[in-house]
Amino acid sequence: xxxxxxxxxxxxxxxxxxxxxxxxxxxxxxxxxxxxxxxxNIGCESAICGACTVxxxxxxxxxxxxxxxxxxGADIRTVSDLxxxxxxxxxxxxxxxxxxxxxxxxxxxxxxxxxxxxxxxTDPSREEIRNEALQxxxxxxxxxxxxxxxxxxxxxxxD
Amino acid sequence: xxxxxxxxxxxxSVEHAVELLETSDDARILAGGQGLIPLMKKRELTPDAxxxxxxxxELRGIExxxxxxxxxxxxxxxxxxxxxxxxxxxxxxxxxxxxITGGQQVHNVATIGGNIARAHPGYDYEGAxxxxxxxxxxxxxxxxxxxxxxEFVRGPCSTTLAETQLVTSIEIPVLSGxxxxxxxxxxxxxxxxxxxxxxxxxxxxxxQSTLVKSARIAVNGLxxxxxxxxATENKLEGKQLTPDRLEAAAGDxxxxxxxxxxxxxxxxxxxxxxxxxxxxxxxxxxQAVGERTLYxxx
Ligand SMILES: Cc1cc2nc3c(=O)[nH]c(=O)nc-3n(C[C@H](O)[C@H](O)[C@H](O)COP(=O)(O)OP(=O)(O)OC[C@H]3O[C@@H](n4cnc5c(N)ncnc54)[C@H](O)[C@@H]3O)c2cc1C
Ligand code: FES
Ligand code: FES
Numbered sequence: 001x002x003x004x005x006x007x008x009x010x011x012x013x014x015x016x017x018x019x020x021x022x023x024x025x026x027x028x029x030x031x032x033x034x035x036x037x038x039x040x041n042i043g044c045e046s047a048i049c050g051a052c053t054v055x056x057x058x059x060x061x062x063x064x065x066x067x068x069x070x071x072x073g074a075d076i077r078t079v080s081d082l083x084x085x086x087x088x089x090x091x092x093x094x095x096x097x098x099x100x101x102x103x104x105x106x107x108x109x110x111x112x113x114x115x116x117x118x119x120x121x122t123d124p125s126r127e128e129i130r131n132e133a134l135q136x137x138x139x140x141x142x143x144x145x146x147x148x149x150x151x152x153x154x155x156x157x158x159d
Numbered sequence: 160x161x162x163x164x165x166x167x168x169x170x171x172s173v174e175h176a177v178e179l180l181e182t183s184d185d186a187r188i189l190a191g192g193q194g195l196i197p198l199m200k201k202r203e204l205t206p207d208a209x210x211x212x213x214x215x216x217e218l219r220g221i222e223x224x225x226x227x228x229x230x231x232x233x234x235x236x237x238x239x240x241x242x243x244x245x246x247x248x249x250x251x252x253x254x255x256x257x258x259i260t261g262g263q264q265v266h267n268v269a270t271i272g273g274n275i276a277r278a279h280p281g282y283d284y285e286g287a288x289x290x291x292x293x294x295x296x297x298x299x300x301x302x303x304x305x306x307x308x309x310e311f312v313r314g315p316c317s318t319t320l321a322e323t324q325l326v327t328s329i330e331i332p333v334l335s336g337x338x339x340x341x342x343x344x345x346x347x348x349x350x351x352x353x354x355x356x357x358x359x360x361x362x363x364x365x366x367q368s369t370l371v372k373s374a375r376i377a378v379n380g381l382x383x384x385x386x387x388x389x390a391t392e393n394k395l396e397g398k399q400l401t402p403d404r405l406e407a408a409a410g411d412x413x414x415x416x417x418x419x420x421x422x423x424x425x426x427x428x429x430x431x432x433x434x435x436x437x438x439x440x441x442x443x444x445x446q447a448v449g450e451r452t453l454y455x456x457x
Contacts, residue, residue, distance in 0.1 A: 001163075001164045001165075001207065002164075003165065003166050003167075004165050004166065006167055007246075022164065023164075023165055023166065023167035023209070024162045024163070024164055024165060026161075040234065045160040045200065046197045046201075047160075047196070047197055047198065047264075047265065048261075049191055050262060050264060053264055059237075059263075059267040059268075060263055060264045060267060061264050061267060061268055062264045062265070065192060065193060065196045065197065066192065066196075066268075067167070067189075067196070069167050069211070070189075070192065070213070072212065107188055113262065113263060113264060116263060117263060132263070133263075134262075135261070135262040135263070136258060136261055136262015136263055136264040136265060137262065151438065
């Protein structure tokens with residue numbers, strides 16, 4: 001089957017791009033393969049693990065389960081856009097301080113999800129951190145305890 | 160991981176979406192994509208065209224009109240969970256959404272229309288919509304139709320929707336009084352879907368009263384479609400709610416059910432599902448009762 005390509009305009013980390021894509025091209029692919037955003041990690045490819053999480057117009061989404069055509073006109077941010085010239089954000093710093101990562105594969109996705117979550121809930125309980133902030137992400141290394149600590153620490157700093 | 164090829168069409172209005180659906184033999188609607196895209200990756204669905212409905216403004220919004228609450232079919236889980244109007248007028252709905260897994264990433268884009276159109280027995284909305292007495296509003300070539308949710312879902316992953324129809328909104332009747340909702344769910348660990356999910360919609364006169372004016376309790380995950388728990392409802396309706404009555408009502412949950420229709424598969428055996436029913440019914444009713452004090456009858 002030959003299909004028409006679609007022209008998509010998308011802003012990625014502040015830079016505007018126009019790309020011509022097959023409708024089935026995934027946002028994760030466009031970001032990694034066309035724009036070099038290899039900070040987005042690919043795990044399950046089926047909307048479960050959250051390793052591919054980016055923010056689209058401020059809302060976190062799993063980029064492996066979005067077609068690039070759905071992002072037409074959107075403003076996409078990846079984890080690389082958070083730090084300001086090498087100065088980590090409070091969330092990133094808390095992940096470092098609390099040793100909230102081992103292999104780090106899950107981290108970019110978790111940080112982007114938590115970054116959105118703490119905008120809505122500035123003072124989450126540990127239960128809310130587990131059930132809400134981290135609900136959409138899996139970590140195969142840490143056992144989550146240090147990640148929960150890091151989110152708690154970050155929330156305290158942001159207050 | 161790719162899907163197969165398809166052509167992509169963006170619908171500008173409901174009529175336009177219907178036209179686009181009519182022009183292809185095997186077109187599918189694309190809403191949040193959180194159900195559809197994983198299925199397309201697995202080749203369980205290979206549509207040759209997708210009709211993206213997310214730009215259709217008339218499918219958005221949650222509002223109250225006279226005696227009805229209208230939830231636009233494109234309302235996301237996030238919008239529904241955060242809706243002050245729903246928390247007040249049909250609290251079982253936002254209570255249920257809080258149990259949908261996948262995280263905020265899924266809640267930000269997945270829609271109520273996509274959830275009910277998929278009609279997966281492990282999904283959570285169907286029971287809640289049934290308990291709240293909802294109608295599914297559907298549009299197609301022959302115009303608009305209202306279908307009660309109990310008729311809309313025919314079985315596991317099967318609805319009365321024609322290929323050229325879409326869910327435009329969900330309507331819930333407004334009830335006068337103090338309406339309370341609860342949802343209790345036993346999750347299947349891997350998928351997060353419901354093995355048993357119990358939705359409770361109770362009506363009282365005010366926030367102190369313990370006289371149950373109406374009780375509508377439905378379970379999803381247990382059978383191919385969500386079902387009302389008639390025996391439990393009858394034990395509660397028109398009665399003063401006491402701790403004993405609450406337990407007795409939950410204890411009766413399976414008595415009005417066709418136990419041969421209980422799902423029995425690798426996710427959970429029928430026996431296990433039935434064991435989970437009573438405690439989940441209790442939990443769900445207790446959540447709906449909330450803070451009000453229940454007195455034992457002397
Ligand atoms: C990791 C994960 C966990 C999940 N956990 C749960 C859970 O615990 N409980 C739960 O209830 N759900 C769960 N879901 C499902 C999710 O909540 C969505 O409801 C589901 O993805 C469908 O909504 P959607 O908007 O994404 O629809 P889509 O994926 O876009 O569409 C789903 C199907 O419905 C059709 N469709 C979409 N919109 C309409 C419409 N308006 N009219 C007619 N047909 C339409 C599509 O053609 C397709 O066949 C989960 C999803 C993921 C990815
Ligand atoms: S790779 Fe996208 S959710 Fe796992
Ligand atoms: S640190 Fe390895 S997956 Fe989370």
